[in-house]
Amino acid sequence: MLRSLDIRDMLIIDRLSLTFRPGLNVLTGETGAGKSILLDSLGFVLGWRGRAELVRAGADQGEVTAVFDLPPDHAARGVLEAAGIGAEDDLILRRVNHADGRKTAWVNDRRVSGEVLRDLSDVLVELHGQHDDRGLLNPRGHRQMLDAFAGVDLAGVRGAWGALGQTRRALADAQSALAAVKAEEDFLRHAVAELDKLDPKPGEEATLDARRRSMQAAERIRSDIARAHKALSEEGAEALLADATRWLEGAADRAEGRLEGALAALGRAMVELGEAQQGVETCIAALDFDPAELEALEERLFAIRALARKHGVLPDDLGGFADDLRRRLAALDGGARHISVLAQAVAAAEAAYEAQAAALTAQRAGAAARLDAAMAAELAPLKMERAVFSTGVAPADPGPEGRDAVAFTVATNPGAPAGPLNKIASGGELSRFLLALKVCLTGDAPGLTLIFDEIDRGVGGATANAVGRRLQALAAGAQVLVVTHSPQVAALGAHHWRVEKRVMADVTTSTVIPLDAPARVEEIARMLSGDTVSPAARDAARELLAG
Helix, strand or coil, rough: EEEEEEEEEECEEEEEEEEEEEEEEECCCCCCCCHHHHHHHHHCCCCCCCCCCCCCCCCEEEEEEEEECCCCCHHHHHHHHCCCCCCCCEEEEEEEEEEEEEEEECCEEECCHHHHHHHHHHHHHEEEEECCCCCCCHHHHHHHHHHHHCCCCCHHHHHHHHHHHHHHCCCCCCHHHHHHHHHHHHHHHHHHHHHHHHHCCCCCCHHHHHHHHHHHHHHHHHHHHHHHHHHHHCCCCCHHHHHHHHHHHHHCCCCCCCCCCHHHHHHHHHHHHHHHHHHHHHHHHHCCCHHHHHHHHHHHHHHHCCCHHHHCCCHHHHHHHHHHHHHHHHHHHHHHHHHHHHHHHHHHHHHHHHHHHHHHHHHHHHHHHHHHHHHHHHHHCCCCCCCCCEEEEEEEEECCCEEEEEEEECCCCCCCCCCEHHHCCHHHHHHHHHHHHHHHCCCCCCCEEEECCCCCCCHHHHHHHHHHHHHHHHHHEEEEEEEEECCCHHHCCCCEEEEEEEECCEEEEEEEECCCCHHHHHHHHHHHCCCCCCCCHHHHHHHHHHH
């Protein structure tokens, strides 16, 4: 509920503070007194797009502050949470319009954008009038209004639409992946066959390279070691040492012990020579290799390196690369079967969505008939019993809220073609259509402050009284603000304000005055009779107020 509106330096308003109440609030005044300025100011603080120049002449800036009561379950709390603003029982909107055109806004002392204000506006205030393009006249909102009237739960169709989209995306991704794999099928099969044939192992390249280096080194040094072995063998040093030992032993008896040391040394030398021979023989055995083995080793080593270069991977990564290629081949081989399974899932999801959408269409069609009947009942007291209101439910592109397009159309006379509300109805007729429609949809937006801007224009007498009665009924469960020129409507208000224009020192300002009971009689009498208020007009005003 809008509790207060404070306006500073906006258009012809200098300083103005208004306190509103629950129920039916009426604002009256002469044409040009500034009633529309109040709505412009309220629209400004709510972020609506309107007049470009709002700052009062001579002022540096204009400012509007609106305070709303915010019950615990009000939809505005969700908007505040999404914007990262703490919700309190009071919602304070403040917006400043600078003389240079800059605009700044705050919600509960938090700086916000105009978009946040407009999001809050959608759940705080609903404006209806002959130029209403944000509410009932906007065809884009007709389906939502019908759903609210019908009490539709969209969770089922939304879930089915989401599941359908998910399965369709999965099928498209699988088809795309299969097409990509098919394009490289020949490469994959050849590469896998090549890798399977070679079957490289991690670390194998390093092992083969070390073995190759060892064999190449052995080939270079083996001949020198063989010559050394020959020099140490029976054909070389060993034979010479044996001869020397034999000769010295033959002479030792005659040398009187002088050769014993030499013979002992030769014995040790023979032992060391034997160990040297054994070591050389062991080395020769270790260096011994088959040249065919080196050739085979080099052939495999070069094949591994060539395959690694071909596929742009390290030799040790060839095994993992082969596993990846095998997985892609498996996806290719099982792709058709997988796509068949996904296609069945899509068909099932489509059937589930179609069932949900068909049920929703039937529910909307039934609600449309009930709404048309309710509108017929509302239009008769408004002197439009010959008018026909129709809620059309037509096929549309499927989506998360079904496959229906909803449009409200009217025909003002029997046999006349039907068309959109704002194209067919005249000013007064349009006002009554909108009021009747709002009465029928009164439960669709709880917590809103409803504003009707001269919705009674073009009607009078009993019709105006019927308009007032319906506004009064709407106000029984909500806050309703009405800008009106109709005394019948004004008399039914629970709270009454008069908008006045004043000129002081050649400066025109607009102000709003709350009216007590005697002042209401005078205002309604003025609305009945014009500038000169007669006793008869006052009596008529009292009669209207008495109901």
